[in-house]
Amino acid sequence: EAGVAQSPRYKIIEKRQSVAFWCNPISGHATLYWYQQILGQGPKLLIQFQNNGVVDDSQLPKDRFSAERLKGVDSTLKIQPAKLEDSAVYLCASSLDGSSGSTDTQYFGPGTRLTVL
Amino acid sequence: QKEVEQNSGPLSVPEGAIASLNCTYSDRVSQSFFWYRQYSGKSPELIMSIYSNGDKEDGRFTAQLNKASQYVSLLIRDSQPSDSATYLCAVPDTGRRALTFGSGTRLQVQP
Numbered sequence: 001e002a003g004v005a006q007s008p009r010y011k012i013i014e015k016r017q018s019v020a021f022w023c024n025p026i027s028g029h030a031t032l033y034w035y036q037q038i039l040g041q042g043p044k045l046l047i048q049f050q051n052n053g054v055v056d057d058s059q060l061p062k063d064r065f066s067a068e069r070l071k072g073v074d075s076t077l078k079i080q081p082a083k084l085e086d087s088a089v090y091l092c093a094s095s096l097d098g099s100s101g102s103t104d105t106q107y108f109g110p111g112t113r114l115t116v117l
Numbered sequence: 118q119k120e121v122e123q124n125s126g127p128l129s130v131p132e133g134a135i136a137s138l139n140c141t142y143s144d145r146v147s148q149s150f151f152w153y154r155q156y157s158g159k160s161p162e163l164i165m166s167i168y169s170n171g172d173k174e175d176g177r178f179t180a181q182l183n184k185a186s187q188y189v190s191l192l193i194r195d196s197q198p199s200d201s202a203t204y205l206c207a208v209p210d211t212g213r214r215a216l217t218f219g220s221g222t223r224l225q226v227q228p
Contacts, residue, residue, distance in 0.1 A: 043205075048214075108162070
């Protein structure tokens with residue numbers, strides 16, 4: 001079974017530039033998450049999708065961050081304009097989320113390491 | 118806001134010893150708890166989940182949960198240098214299932 005795919009793996013940009021990250025979840029996984037992990041911290045949820053609908057984007061800085069999952073499969077996270085404090089690893093995760101009511105395992109992609117200069 | 122607290126470490130143990138990693142959480146209604154391992158430069162991978170009070174064993178790993186004290190721990194027996202990593206405790210939000218992570222404990226196993 002193929003894992004969660006992300007691209008690019010690394011990105012270096014100047015502040016105020018824009019950047020986009022792509023994620024393809026495990027086939028059949030309904031739920032997709034974007035997390036931001038700043039060095040020395042645990043991952044922090046940015047946005048959660050269930051199929052192509054947003055479940056939670058309360059921690060997404062909407063003035064500069066946007067995300068979409070148009071067909072309920074792959075997803076794009078965009079930052080425009082970037083700030084120095086956006087330097088982090090952006091992790092995409094997916095889970096099956098069946099009807100059992102329990103929390104399904106989240107599988108993480110390799111992440112995209114963003115450096116903002 | 119839900120909080121998950123971990124000692125950042127580093128926790129240094131000799132090879133073959135038991136490593137004990139601890140985590141406390143603020144949300145009393147939390148029902149499930151996860152331990153992820155993250156090697157430097159890599160993404161988190163799930164190593165243990167626990168839902169009920171008591172102990173759950175999987176190979177060299179044992180997760181312990183005490184809901185009354187809002188405390189979950191991970192024991193690693195016969196620690197190996199390959200266990201050197203950051204261990205993240207995570208608690209899902211009720212309903213939405215997104216994870217709130219602690220900041221992680223860095224474990225160093227000395228050969």
